[in-house]
Amino acid sequence: xxxxxxxxxxxxxxxxxxxxxxxxxxxxxxxxxxxxxxxxxxxxxxxxxxxxxxxxxxxxxxxxxxxxxxxxxxxxxxxxxxxxxxxxxxxxxxxxxxxxxxxxxxxxxxxxxxxxxxxxxxxxxxxxxxxxxxxxxxxxxxxxxxxxxxxxxxxxxxxxxxxxxxxxxxxxxxxxxxxxxxxxxxxxxxxxxxxxxxxxxxxxxxxxxxxxxxxxxxxxxxxxxxxxxxxxxxxxxxxxxxxxxxxxxxxxxxxxxxxxxxxxxxxxxxxxxxxxxxxxxxxxxxxxxxxxxxxxxxxxxxxxxxxxxxxxxxxxxxxxxxxxxxxxxxxxxxxxxxxxxxxxxxxxxxxxxxxxxxxxxxxxxxxxxxx
Ligand SMILES: *Cc1c(COP(=O)(O)O)cnc(C)c1O
Numbered sequence: 001x002x003x004x005x006x007x008x009x010x011x012x013x014x015x016x017x018x019x020x021x022x023x024x025x026x027x028x029x030x031x032x033x034x035x036x037x038x039x040x041x042x043x044x045x046x047x048x049x050x051x052x053x054x055x056x057x058x059x060x061x062x063x064x065x066x067x068x069x070x071x072x073x074x075x076x077x078x079x080x081x082x083x084x085x086x087x088x089x090x091x092x093x094x095x096x097x098x099x100x101x102x103x104x105x106x107x108x109x110x111x112x113x114x115x116x117x118x119x120x121x122x123x124x125x126x127x128x129x130x131x132x133x134x135x136x137x138x139x140x141x142x143x144x145x146x147x148x149x150x151x152x153x154x155x156x157x158x159x160x161x162x163x164x165x166x167x168x169x170x171x172x173x174x175x176x177x178x179x180x181x182x183x184x185x186x187x188x189x190x191x192x193x194x195x196x197x198x199x200x201x202x203x204x205x206x207x208x209x210x211x212x213x214x215x216x217x218x219x220x221x222x223x224x225x226x227x228x229x230x231x232x233x234x235x236x237x238x239x240x241x242x243x244x245x246x247x248x249x250x251x252x253x254x255x256x257x258x259x260x261x262x263x264x265x266x267x268x269x270x271x272x273x274x275x276x277x278x279x280x281x282x283x284x285x286x287x288x289x290x291x292x293x294x295x296x297x298x299x300x301x302x303x304x305x306x307x308x309x310x311x312x313x314x315x316x317x318x319x320x321x322x323x324x325x326x327x328x329x330x331x332x333x334x335x336x337x338x339x340x341x342x343x344x345x346x347x348x349x350x351x352x353x354x355x356x357x358x359x360x361x362x363x364x365x366x367x368x369x370x371x
Contacts, residue, residue, distance in 0.1 A: 007339070056205055081103070082132070164187075200242050279350070280356065298341070300329075303335055
C-alpha cells in the first residue's frame with residue numbers, strides 16, 4: 001500500500017494535502033517574505049488565546065519538549081521553586097527537565113485516572129510558601145485526562161504564583177482564554193491540534209514578565225528572552241528557522257481559521273472521539289478513564305486480557321490495515337492509546353475501527369462482549 005497511513009497518534013499526526021504541499025518550496029531565512037510568514041503565524045497564535053493585550057508569543061525550533069524546557073529556563077529565576085501537579089508521564093517529564101535546569105522542583109502526585117484536584121493545590125501552596133511557580137499539564141497525553149486549567153489558574157492568581165501551562169495537546173482544540181484564565185507561560189507546538197507538521201514549539205509569555213526574564217536562562221539555545229528580543233528587532237529567528245515547518249504551520253492555521261477556529265476543531269474532535277469510543281466498545285474494548293475527565297484528544301484503552309494479545313503484533317496488524325496506533329504509557333496496567341486528532345473525520349475514524357476489529361480477528365484475540 002503506498003497511501004499514507006492514518007496516524008492515530010498525538011503528534012506527528014495526519015496533515016492535509018494542502019499543508020504538505022506548502023512545504024514544496026525553499027525559503028531564505030533572511031528574506032522578508034519568510035519574515036512575513038513568521039509574523040503572520042505569531043499574530044494568529046495570539047488570536048487563538050485572545051492574548052494580544054496580555055502576552056507575547058515566542059516560537060522556538062525543536063519538538064514540543066524543547067519549548068517546555070525553554071519556558072522553564074526563561075521564566076523561572078534560578079532561585080525559583082517549581083511545583084509540578086503530577087498525574088501522568090508528561091508531568092514527570094516537566095519535573096525532570098525542571099530539576100535538570102537546576103531549579104528546585106517538588107512533585108505533587110495524584111492518581112493517573114484522576115484530574116488534578118484544585119483543592120490539593122490550594123492546600124499545598126498554604127503549606128509551602130517557598131513555591132514560586134506551578135506547572136500544569138492541561139491535557140495529560142499519557143492518559144488523555146483533561147486537567148482543570150481555569151480553576152488552577154484562579155488559585156495561582158489568588159496566591160501570587162506563576163503558572164506555566166503545558167497545553168501541547170490541547171491548544172487550538174480546547175478553549176484557552178488568556179483574559180479569563182491568566183498564566184505566566186503557556187506552551188504548545190506546530191504538530192498537534194493545529195495540524196501542522198512537527199518541528200517547532202511556541203511559548204506565550206506574560207508581557208509584564210518578559211523584561212525580568214533576561215538572564216534567567218543557563219542555556220543560549222533555550223533562551224526565549226533572547227529569541228524574543230532578536231525577533232522583535234529583526235523579524236527573524238535567532239538561529240536557522242525550520243522554514244518548511246513554519247510555512248506548513250501558516251497553511252495549517254489558514255485551514256484552522258476557515259474551519260471555524262477552536263470551537264469547530266473541538267466539535268470535529270468530539271465527533272471523532274465519540275465514533276472511536278462507541279466503535280471500540282462495540283468490539284469489546286474498554287476505555288481506561290471516566291468519560292467525565294476524558295479530553296477528546298487521545299483515548300487510553302485497556303489491552304484485551306486474552307493471552308494471545310501482544311501490543312507489537314496488534315500494532316503491526318493495524319499498520320497493515322493502514323492505521324498507526326500508539327502504545328500505552330501507564331506503568332501499572334497494560335493499555336494502548338488511540339488519538340482522535342489530526343486532519344481526519346468520521347470517515348477515517350470508521351475506517352480505523354474496522355482496521356482494529358480486523359487486527360484483533362487476525363490475532364485471534366477475543367475481547368468478550370465489552371461495555
Ligand atoms: C506532545 C506533548 C509534548 C511534547 O512532546 P515532544 O515529543 O517533545 O513533541 C509535551 N507535553 C504534552 C502534554 C504533549 O502531549
